Amino acid sequence: MVISFVSCSTGNQQSDFSVPYEKYELSNGLTVILNQDRSDPITSLVIVYHVGSNREVPGKTGFAHLFEHMMFQRSENVEEDQFFKYIEGAGGNLNGGTSFDQTVYFEVVPKNALELAMWLESDRMGYMINTVTPRSFALQQNVVQNEKRQYVDNMPYGFTDYVISKNLYPSGHPYNWDVIGEMEDIENATIDDVKEFHRKFYVPNNATLVVSGDFKKSKVKPLIEKYFGEIPAGNEVNDPEPANITLNEIxxxxxxxxxxxxxxxxxxxxxxxxxxxxxxxxxxxxxxxxxxxxxxxxxxxxxxxxxxxxxxxxxxxxxxxxxxxxxxxxxxxxxxxxxxxxxxxxxxxxxxxxxxxxxxxxxxxxxxxxxxxxxxxxxxxxxxxxxxxxxxxxxxxxxxxxxxxxxxxxxxxxxxxxxxxxxxxxxxxxxxxxxxxxxxxxxxxxAAIIEEDITQATQMEITDTSV
CATH class of the missing domain: 3.30.830.10 (Metalloenzyme, LuxS/M16 peptidase-like)
Known part of the structure; x- marks a missing residue:
């Protein structure tokens, strides 16, 4: 275990700004950053996975965003739709978000509920993927399709980012598609596709865990080891290289x-x-x-x-x-x-x-x-x-x-x-x-945008009724 004690400081006389933190790494490659801030009796837990839509490939776009939705469903020790119930019941809040380059999950809780947040995050990091069923997968495919209808298809200027991405970046460039992905790819995605995506990117050695707020390191470190230390490391994940582009014409x-x-x-x-x-x-x-x-x-x-x-x-x-x-x-x-x-x-x-x-x-x-x-x-x-x-x-x-x-x-x-x-x-x-x-x-x-005829809109068929 490598540990470093650091105070981020500008070293500039213009400012005394600094952010003290301790950074170390678990044996499975998970990076941990601890930042004590006792200004309020609350704590935040954030996990940043180094995976966004830029890790996808043509024909399998939208997986990072779809997987974000799946992570809120259930895991081996947390029943369906209970993540929100647990955290909100403890007086906290939680959410997540996907971008081109990263996916983030977070909880903000009273300091006495930090262990609860650790348990929930570790369970879905290490023990979620085997709980995905055809039913739960189809439900989230439908949610993503409806999200696109709401925020793209039926919003003023909603297709702007799509048109820009398709024309600014060449075919095959990881920014050539929106984070939400191509709807055809979402419809054609399989559970095996999602499991493979999870195995490759949702692993401890491709993530950073940050705990900030009012806590004692002597109590938090053993809890982090308890909940996250047993999760197996994945294969090595290499960071993508810059891919700058030039336009040959207006x-x-x-x-x-x-x-x-x-x-x-x-x-x-x-x-x-x-x-x-x-x-x-x-x-x-x-x-x-x-x-x-x-x-x-x-x-x-x-x-x-x-x-x-x-x-x-x-x-x-x-x-x-x-x-x-x-x-x-x-x-x-x-x-x-x-x-x-x-x-x-x-x-x-x-x-x-x-x-x-x-x-x-x-x-x-x-x-x-x-x-x-x-x-x-x-x-x-x-x-x-x-x-x-x-x-x-x-x-x-x-x-x-x-x-x-x-x-x-x-x-x-x-x-x-x-x-x-x-x-x-x-x-x-x-x-x-x-x-x-x-x-x-x-x-x-x-721009030749193909707009969906809402009267002909389809949904993924939900055939599995198991929980």
Whole structure:
């Protein structure tokens, strides 16, 4: 067992910020991070599995998200739908989430219920998969299908991410599909598929367990060993390599949206993977371009041309690659061709007017505030400690990120603007209210979205009535 006692500290006189933690590893490869915080008599338990939709392959997409649903059903010692009952009965709450790169499960409980949370999480880590039945599997396949109908098919602009992913990333790239997956793949998935996915990725040596809050290490460590130590390690799981992309052409797609009341334009530029200096510089660039009334996008699109009431722009750097996205919901009856032209006018304004040191420091201060907000509770702190350990290799990145943000220079910002944005190819989506094709951006092609006829919607047949 390897143990390290660390206090994440910036080492910077600007701040005394630190997050004390102890990190060690069980014999089965499970990484454990303990963070004592006695500000409230509660504890959080978070497990970060290094598996998201980027571990899937074409034809078997949506498995990570589907498996998240399965993990809340039952395990060998926990009856069906009892996970919520146990935790809520103890006065706590629990949930989970799946992204492109990771899957997270958490509980926040009174400190006297921490052992209960450990038992539940360990039971579904080590002893869940053999309880999956055709009935329980079909039920969750139906839940996922209905989730897509609710949050994609029947939401304004719901297909936007789908269209962007299909056109930004080449076929076979792990970000070419949404986290929820292709419905055909969900329908065709088998229990054997799910068991194989579990055996490969839901293993102790592909996870980080974080306990934060009011607890005594002398009591918690034996409990962690008791509940998690006996779970067998899986085969070695290698981290995926970055897979940055370039676009050979500008791609413009449109869709008549039955639920939209106003036209919306998205422009997406390929960028880079996370934890690189470029990724942090791009975060600063995005803020300079579109955050606040002094930004060029706001000045041109909102104040001068009155094309929209607001601007959204962000850089999302993920494990394999990233993208900078500009999202503009235009005012009713505004042409998205005019919005697109306005964006390039804002770029020209940015190039001619630039920004000063005060602008740069203001943006970095905002990003630093956002950083502190991301660890403002024991739960958020647990998320971040687990995330940085799995994705960056060490919880120390919690403070290294802060140092990197503070160190971004004017030269860094102009460098990423010139290499990733200026004159570069992009994907643009025009989603317009049905019957208003005259508002799409110039040169756009039909996105050819196949929408489900809800009157013909199908559900997986539930034939097994066993519990």
């Amino acid at each position: 791609k413009k797609l449109y869709h008549e949206d039955s639920f939209a009341n106003a036209p919306q334009l998205n422009m997406v530029f390929p960028t880079c993977e996370n934890f690189t200096r470029d990724s942090y510089s791009l975060n600063v660039l995005a803020q300079l371009l579109g955050q606040g009334k002094k930004s060029p996008l706001y000045k041109v699109l909102v104040r001068e041309k009155q094309l929209t009431s607001g601007v959204t722009i962000n850089n999302q750097s993920l494990e394999l690659t990233g993208s900078l996205r500009i999202n503009i919901t235009a005012n009713p009856d505004i042409s998205l061709a005019d919005v697109e032209k306005g964006i390039f006018e804002a770029f020209s304004k940015f190039e001619s007017d630039g920004f000063d040191d005060n602008d740069l420091e203001r943006i970095k201060a905002k990003l630093e505030t956002d950083f502190y907000n991301s660890i403002s509770s024991i739960l958020y702190k647990s998320f971040m400690l687990g995330y940085y350990n799995e994705m960056a290799g060490s919880p120390d990145y919690l403070t290294r990120e802060l140092e990197t943000i503070r160190g971004i220079t004017t030269e860094d910002v102009w460098d990423v603007y010139n290499r990733y944005i200026k004159g570069k190819n992009y994907v643009a989506t025009s989603f317009v209210p049905r019957g208003q094709l005259n508002l799409v951006a110039e040169g756009s092609a039909d």
